[in-house]
Amino acid sequence: MDYKLSKIQSDELFFKLKKDYLILAPKVFKGEGRYSDLDSIRYGEVSSFEEIEFERKSHYSVKEVLLPINHITEVKYNGQSMKINNDSKKRLIVLRSCDIHALKRIDNKFLNDEYYRARRENIKFMVMECSKSFDTCFCVTMGTNQTEDYSLGIRFLDDGILIKNKDDDFNKYFDDDIPKYKFDMNFVKENETNVNIPDIKEWDRETLLKAKSLSLWDEYKKRCIGCGSCNMSCPTCTCLTTNEIKNENTGVTEIRRIWSGCQLVKSASFKDGKKISDIVPKRISQRVFDKFYMPKLKTSNEQICVGCGRCTDNCPRLISFSTTVNRFSQELDKIYVEEGLK
Ligand code: SF4
Numbered sequence: 001m002d003y004k005l006s007k008i009q010s011d012e013l014f015f016k017l018k019k020d021y022l023i024l025a026p027k028v029f030k031g032e033g034r035y036s037d038l039d040s041i042r043y044g045e046v047s048s049f050e051e052i053e054f055e056r057k058s059h060y061s062v063k064e065v066l067l068p069i070n071h072i073t074e075v076k077y078n079g080q081s082m083k084i085n086n087d088s089k090k091r092l093i094v095l096r097s098c099d100i101h102a103l104k105r106i107d108n109k110f111l112n113d114e115y116y117r118a119r120r121e122n123i124k125f126m127v128m129e130c131s132k133s134f135d136t137c138f139c140v141t142m143g144t145n146q147t148e149d150y151s152l153g154i155r156f157l158d159d160g161i162l163i164k165n166k167d168d169d170f171n172k173y174f175d176d177d178i179p180k181y182k183f184d185m186n187f188v189k190e191n192e193t194n195v196n197i198p199d200i201k202e203w204d205r206e207t208l209l210k211a212k213s214l215s216l217w218d219e220y221k222k223r224c225i226g227c228g229s230c231n232m233s234c235p236t237c238t239c240l241t242t243n244e245i246k247n248e249n250t251g252v253t254e255i256r257r258i259w260s261g262c263q264l265v266k267s268a269s270f271k272d273g274k275k276i277s278d279i280v281p282k283r284i285s286q287r288v289f290d291k292f293y294m295p296k297l298k299t300s301n302e303q304i305c306v307g308c309g310r311c312t313d314n315c316p317r318l319i320s321f322s323t324t325v326n327r328f329s330q331e332l333d334k335i336y337v338e339e340g341l342k
């Protein structure tokens with residue numbers, strides 16, 4: 001059922017939902033952006049529909065709700081250990097279509113992870129329309145521009161909201177006096193940015209070696225600084241480093257996981273006199289392969305990348321992931337022609 005709610009009615013709805021759910025959505029963190037005076041938009045608990053930032057894309061993704069940047073999975077003391085996997089609060093997450101697709105990608109990898117599963121079990125999705133395609137998005141190419149996989153859909157209006165309710169669990173929140181208002185969710189149908197997905201279905205060892213040694217990757221030697229900002233903002237990058245941290249006073253050891261990433265160059269990488277420029281070309285190629293190659297062969301028919309463009313938005317060296325992928329696709333096609341495969 002679809003509804004049209006005035007500002008007062010939407011406040012009342014929010015109040016009722018908040019009694020049962022922790023409501024998480026992209027919101028503005030004033031002055032916490034990359035440069036002074038810039039805001040950061042990321043996920044956090046919101047206390048009204050008005051607090052949700054829907055006009056601008058969030059810098060960081062919904063993955064931090066399920067896998068926070070720094071989290072404890074286990075505590076050990078005196079020969080005993082306790083897993084931290086009991087966080088089963090009911091959460092209502094407000095997100096975009098591409099973000100739902102990204103969470104599905106993470107599910108494929110993490111549903112056997114106790115910590116992740118405990119948080120994932122009680123989640124409901126409220127999908128928000130994108131009022132426009134942002135300039136770096138290529139969700140249409142990746143097929144992530146629309147979804148039916150949500151409980152509630154929301155459109156923000158100047159004087160209230162439209163809500164689509166597809167989940168009977170939410171019927172009780174809508175009083176009979178709320179006007180019904182039939183509408184279809186508007187999803188983005190085209191992007192300014194288009195990507196030619198690398199054609200890597202039939203990739204043999206020889207092709208892989210040629211692809212790895214393309215001169216294209218060396219062009220990033222002087223551009224990429226190995227900051228890992230692309231990985232941190234990516235909704236589908238899920239590399240984690242696990243550390244054991246013992247408190248010498250209490251004797252308690254925490255097992256902590258911290259976000260990591262293929263493009264985050266750590267000091268250990270500089271051994272044997274290596275410089276950043278020796279390291280980053282391989283890392284860039286690895287990220288392209290991982291997002292477009294590995295999944296096809298190993299896990300599913302979907303690409304890992306959902307085309308959200310956040311890696312491009314957050315790169316301090318203005319490296320465009322879509323341009324990198326398009327250039328790689330072109331080079332790969334040349335390799336196929338060389339090998340007589342096209
Ligand atoms: S690789 Fe870039 S465009 Fe693809 S999902 Fe990650 S952040 Fe989004």
Ligand code: SF4
Pocket residue numbers: 223224225226227228229230231263264314315316317318319
């Ligand atoms: S954000 Fe840009 S500079 Fe930083 S590691 Fe990624 S590609 Fe390199």
